[in-house]
Amino acid sequence: MTNKILHLRNLLTNRASNIKLNLTNAKMPERFKGTIVEKWVNYWKQLGIDYKEAGTSFYEEAKAKPVKTSIYTSIGMLIYFSSKKNPSETDFIENLRNYNNDLVLVHESCHKPESSNHVKFIQRCFNEGILRRLSLGFISFMWVADYDKGVSVYKAICPHLQPEYLTFHKRIIDVGFWGKWWNLQNKMVDYDVNV
Template identity: 40%
Template sequence: MLRNIKTASNNVMNIASRVKFPEKFKGTFLEKWSNYWKNLFIDYRQALQDLRSDIQDEPRKALIWTTTLASIYALAKNNPTELDFQDNLKRITNEVALVSEDCRNKASIEHLRHIDMSYNQGVIHYRNLGIASIMYTSELNESCDLYKIQCSYLKPAFYTFPSRIIDVGFMGRWWNIYIKTANYDVNE
């Protein structure tokens, strides 16, 4: 594959060197535009040739970089969204509703009620961090216009943020709701 890149770039350069602009286009926008694209192609061809030589010189390093980039891409592609969280929450809530109240796990029910209450109050928020996502709560709704939400001295401190995180989404799953509701039908 790397040889094909080199031969293809050489073929394109041979064609580009044979094509000449007519005299009436010399010094015009078209000549400048073609020179720009030709120089850009030369730069990228040189970068690919350098990449090829680096891969041949240090194959372990290239393997590590390739694996790391592929892993980051896979994690970002499987990062759950807020819609996934809501879908998961509704599915689990419907499953819990089918279980008798005597059999329900109280910790699971309290967690589901806290999430529902946060949604009803409008204080739950979603953040996408690239390879992971978080759901967290704030003290007041964003549409609230009280003095408490406008005053910078009354805003929550940064170190209290971990206690306000409801769930962390990673590798296609919301983990806290999965762990807390795994045994929703087992009453202690």
């Protein structure tokens, strides 16, 4: 098995060196010299050289510091897969409607007040048009704005009266990560048990 791998590695190395040799020895025809075609070919050659140097330097650093490379690779993979599973506003509204349907099927005297009040608050915000989603690519936040997007009063459009960054965390009502809206899900645990 090892001999086959070594043979394949040598074959690929020889093939790559032959391609590299052919590309470096390739001459530009006289009719293309000084034209945009020559500039275009030189651009792509230089781009290939740059990528090759970046790849070899990455490989050398990965070989020298394998722990650092594995940590960075793991973090990168986590962010990549988290971004693929980042929930949308449609997912949030769908979950809200499903939880509301669950609450409707249970008599109000059996509702857990925290669950019932939270769903009613979110529905009110949605109906008023003040529910917003902020996506950071791999994580999302549902937050409450002061005004609907269509409102054009001075308070709504003045940049100095917009929500402050330091108090923004108070406006967040849910966090979406890895395909779930976590706060809504936690509030609906034992929604049919009035405590």
